Amino acid sequence: MNLKEYIESGKLEAYVLGGLSDSETREVERFAKEFPEIAHELNKIQSGFEKYIISLSEKPAARLREELLDAVNAPRPASKSGKHLGMYVAMAASIALLLVFSGLSWYFYQQWNETQSVLAHVQQEKEILNKEASEKNNTIDQLLQYKRLVSDTNVIKISLAGTVLQPQAKAVVFYNKHTHEIYLDPTGLPSAPPHQQYQLWAIIDGKPVDMGVVSKDLKVPVHPMKSAPQFQALAITLEILGGSSFPTLEAMYVLGQRG
């Protein structure tokens, strides 16, 4: 189709003036949908013509405004075509009302559903954020604790070096000379197999004494362990979950002497 020819045919102008037959009207609307150029031209003609229409404006009597607002506020008056139609009007009104209510119910139901899903989403997000925040806080707490240990002059640092079993394994123990508290930094240990966990031992007078099991989360840099008034060496072995009463020496990963 030649768009230019169509635009210049006068059909679009006749469309705006309402002078086309139904089928021609539909044709113009179809073309306007299909061709942006036609839609654009149509829009131009329409807005130009509307300026003319606006120039014909006449101020209506003020009472008309009041009457209209009353009519919109009040229940719609029955049709002017007669009293015997009242029944039908009432029925139609009931049906309309029913439809409106069903529509509203559906609408509110949809809204409610949507709100629910938005809410669920927001709650989920909030939980994630809370979790992240508390994890961050934990990390910060741990780092602060670590820093306090490192800078505390009463705390001595004991490095535990890897054994033949795992030469690159290492661990650090912080020991407070006054309070005898022991903290373990296990971040240098390889992760423990599923059914096992590490256990810290203090060698006191040649005998191994249980200093507690190391929780599975080895990323946490400060694990508080049991306290000991004195010891000569420290060792970590891999034991069954919950720990053993005697160390499995073949599974000793790190060992360090108190300097």
Added chain:
Amino acid sequence: MRLLKSKDTQAFAYLYDQYGAAIYGIALRILKEEGPAEEVLQDAFLRCWDRFDEYNPNKGRLFTWMLNITRNLAIDVLRSKSFSKQAHTEGIEDAEIHWKEESQTRTEYIGVKDALQQLPEEQRLLVDLMYFQGYSQSEISEQFQIPLGTVKTRVRAAMLKLKEIFA
């Protein structure tokens, strides 16, 4: 619910204040009598209000939509028997009057302020017949014995001229 309603009323009042004069202007221009024009104004606003959910912004501007509703209502009134008895002397059936005669009687309706006055007579009459009296282009062609092509050309020329005036 009351809040919704009062909000509705506000929106309606806004719509009326925005477009009331234009709607009344076009109704008056079509019907030429205050009483019927006032009725059309009210009917048009109530209808727009009732059918607001049918308005599709993708298909055109709100004002265009309201204008169409108003024009259709007014032309229905214009063509209704009771109205043509009191105001109009001829219906479509006996409208086969010679162009010249016709234009003389019809153009009297066009007000002095009306920008259509600035258009050549044959264009002015076409716009008047088509938009304000609801004739289709083929009805005009048949009843005034003007070739359809000429009707189209004049309509386009008229609209271009109007656009120029209000540019």
